[in-house]
Amino acid sequence: MSNYIFLHGLQIKTKIGVPDFEREHYQNLHIDIDIELKKHSPFDSDDIDETLDYAQIEKIIVTIGDNHSYKLLESLGEEIVSTIKRQFAIKAIELKIAKNKILPSTDFVGVILKR
16 A cells, blocks of 8 residues: 655746756746655544645745756756655655746656656
């Protein structure tokens, strides 16, 4: 048995991009995150201590986006993943970060990190 929580469609603003001009202004990023919990007990206790608080995960991601300026989505993703792994007992994590309208023929470009 596996237990997951997820936040999909999270939008943050951050300064990111390889060219300097991209980092001059905040850009919108789209984030999906799936977290597999270490605890395998069923979700029948109705106890927040048996899971992760979605608001805490959102706050971590938004805070990292607000306080850092990265060139690469990969670096931003590593910071998010490593912070969550340090703060919570998790078994696995999958993070998807996408930027929109960066290339003329695409809606989104991005990265997926699995740990």
